Amino acid sequence: MSTTSARVLGSLSRHAQPPPPANERFARSPVLTQPKGEAMHTADGRELVLRNIEPGDVAAVQRCFKRLPAQDVRRRFMHAMSELPAPMAQRLCRIDPELEAAYVLMDETVTPAELRGVGRIFIDVAANSAEFSVLVEREWSRIGLGALLMQRLVDECRRRGLGELWGYVLMENRPMLELCKELGFVATMLPGEAGTAQIRLAL
Secondary structure, eight states: OOHHHHHHHHHHHHHOOOOOOHHHHTOOOOOOOOOOSEEEEOTTSOEEEEEEOOGGGHHHHHHHHHHSOHHHHHHHHSSOOSSOOHHHHHHHHSOOTTTEEEEEEEETTSSSOEEEEEEEEEEETTTTEEEEEEEEOGGGOSSSHHHHHHHHHHHHHHHTTOSEEEEEEETTOHHHHHHHHHTTOEEEEETTEEEEEEEEEEO
């Protein structure tokens, strides 16, 4: 080896950096987590996240149910219930995406996150229609959350190409009847059930 070559190699060896440890060379790149759902702000400044319901929401669904007044439970389930059994809560959170869709409004400003509202549809393939249900916690009502959930359900039905969205509403539930009227639903009284109306929206 010539003197010049030796000097070059010596210079390179003095300035060369040792290779990084294996755990750095082969470490995975950090995964950037995507936020779940859409951030929503109420008229009074509160923040919620609108997203699809998940199997892990069972406890939040049960806690929300316990906060509901008896009257709201009867309006939603058409009969009185003191608590939401675990099997029913699990069923509500584990939907069949081909035949159902469900959206929740989550309050993530508290720990654990609390469910403040939920809207869902159950699809009847043969009739090309869907039945809806919407529930908003009383302290979060009258600020547009019911309308938000209903509009999301209408949009989902149209996206799926369904011809009609319908549901049962107790006549005493005036806020829901008024909301559905504003959205274009038509109410029909059920024969033999003076206190219940069936409301329908042609899509």
